[in-house]
Amino acid sequence: MRRTRTLAAAAVAAAFAGSVLLPVQAQAATGSVHLYKIYYDSPGTDTRSNSSLTAEYVQIRNTTSKAVSLKGWTLTDASNHKYTFGTYSLGKGKTVTVRTGKGKDTTANRYQNRGAYVWNNDKDTATLKKASGSKADTCSYNSTKADYKMC
Ligand SMILES: [Ca+2]
Numbered sequence: 152m153r154r155t156r157t158l159a160a161a162a163v164a165a166a167f168a169g170s171v172l173l174p175v176q177a178q179a180a181t182g183s184v185h186l187y188k189i190y191y192d193s194p195g196t197d198t199r200s201n202s203s204l205t206a207e208y209v210q211i212r213n214t215t216s217k218a219v220s221l222k223g224w225t226l227t228d229a230s231n232h233k234y235t236f237g238t239y240s241l242g243k244g245k246t247v248t249v250r251t252g253k254g255k256d257t258t259a260n261r262y263q264n265r266g267a268y269v270w271n272n273d274k275d276t277a278t279l280k281k282a283s284g285s286k287a288d289t290c291s292y293n294s295t296k297a298d299y300k301m302c
């Protein structure tokens with residue numbers, strides 16, 4: 152009995168050592184594409200001007216070691232306002248800013264081309280999904296004391 156327990160304990164310890172080391176290495180090697188920042192209350196009075204609408208944004212960061220195609224990825228709020236990426240590649244270590252208002256898409260900035268705000272000034276949840284529909288990340292906030300949330 153004692154011998155069996157000792158062997159079992161040794162096996163558990165060995166398995167544990169392996170499982171502790173592997174995920175850490177995998178994470179360091181791969182990183183992720185995730186929500187970085189939500190600037191939900193654009194500066195000044197919310198006048199719905201395009202400059203105010205474009206100052207409301209969500210940033211997505213790629214910490215993997217490779218560029219990632221975001222084509223077909225979606226960004227939604229709690230009310231299911233949805234932005235779907237067209238053909239776009241987010242470079243390794245890069246951040247893309249998805250702005251609510253209208254503008255011409257660039258490498259650093261994408262535009263939802265909306266005439267109304269998306270991100271509530273009090274509370275909301277951003278959800279980033281891959282083209283497959285699987286969830287990549289979520290970020291929630293619930294405060295009017297700040298104008299933005301670091302995810
Ligand atoms: Ca807002």
Ligand SMILES: [Ca+2]
Nearest residue numbers: 192193195197
């Ligand atoms: Ca504002």
